[in-house]
Amino acid sequence: MPRVITAFSNPLIKQVRELRDKRHRRASGQFLAEGLRILTEAREAGRLPVLLFFAGPSAGHDLVRELIIAVETAGGEAIETDPDILSKLSGKDNPQAVVGVFEAWDTSLEVLDRNASGIWLVAERLRDPGNLGTILRTGDAVAAGGLILIGECVDPFSVEAVRASMGALFTVPVARAEWAEFLPWLRGGPGQLVGLSLDTNSDYRGAHYEAPTFLLTGNEAQGMPAEYAAACDLLVKIPMLGKADSLNAAVATAVMAYEVLARQRG
């Protein structure tokens, strides 16, 4: 029988809520994911929460029941609570049916297999968790090998990033590295580094891509440092016909990724 917690003052509730904070995620090695859709996606990808909170009334839902059984079978704990506490855990007014606490996983470059895909997404100093999640979602859609985060990026395990990924955090490999580690890793095998830039005349549609293609997107506000651009095998630009000089970072990444995908599929 699942344990029942209905008191806001319960120390476990406080502890789980603190996972919304980066410092606590780092200290505990755990993170939060919310919602039946995302947790079901996680389960299908073989990732189960160590703690699963569900609101009493939702326990009648087939997918919630399956999740509870899967979590308990895997040695995790399912905890019954109420919608108010779920709201408190998720920080949203409309609470999700379920909130899960997951163990974070290894995000070093070593986890990546560069032969897994012809498309890789690379973002440097990505600051917006919504952008990060959206890029992961695009990564899933184009069957990218993974997302490589360079330098001081927002935490892929943040609640907002997980939410925006719609579960793709669980299906798309993520690695984090400094530029100084990434470049030797990249050059240790086949791979074309393609940078999105304004300072080039090469239109992204006419360019020659070679698999595996590593698509590098720069910081939302500043673009990428000159040093990174210089290290690229190819710089391409996306036409900007209006008043502004940049696209949203997740949009630019997706437009590029779909172009490369179309070329690779012939």
Added chain:
Amino acid sequence: MPRVITAFSNPLIKQVRELRDKRHRRASGQFLAEGLRILTEAREAGRLPVLLFFAGPSAGHDLVRELIIAVETAGGEAIETDPDILSKLSGKDNPQAVVGVFEAWDTSLEVLDRNASGIWLVAERLRDPGNLGTILRTGDAVAAGGLILIGECVDPFSVEAVRASMGALFTVPVARAEWAEFLPWLRGGPGQLVGLSLDTNSDYRGAHYEAPTFLLTGNEAQGMPAEYAAACDLLVKIPMLGKADSLNAAVATAVMAYEVLARQRG
């Protein structure tokens, strides 16, 4: 000399802050935009705030000074205040240098000139202000004729939408209409209605587009109603190779819009 307000209790501050709320925007016909970049974009597009708040120290900045002069010349008022009050107005911890109160404008279909562009963006029941702003930004980049919002969409004049648009709200025409108004308007002239759908075998890369192309994106969670899909001249899909069955709405719109742009440019 600009008026100076440094008291949180000033009724004008309260009134301006209330523009973060949809109800107050509707009642007053005004909205908020923040940040020097966005307000400069607005000025270049010929839109000046009726009220401009700036923090004393930022008044030395050239662009701020130019804004103040432009606002006062146009009969608006520039008001000096402090960073704490700017934070309160914008609801952000890092206050922007400037916050402007703008008069909203006509967003009926009548403001649109369908001959203005070969690409139009249409979104129905768009719920996320970040997506709306991002779509406007893409609209600027592809030189779309405008964004047409169908049904119950998030308010394009919301602070979050304006922010995500990075100023494109001021450069890309926006119209709001019910489906029952939109369809006769569309059919009253040339225009191909292209719907993004999962229920088709037509890949977006192989499809035949005719200018002006109206790209219809459905609601983030549910896609578009069957009735809307049936009214489209063409349904196309973007390949989804991963576990998930959908892209972020702003990403899907951008991938489509850039495909149509590339075709139209030959």
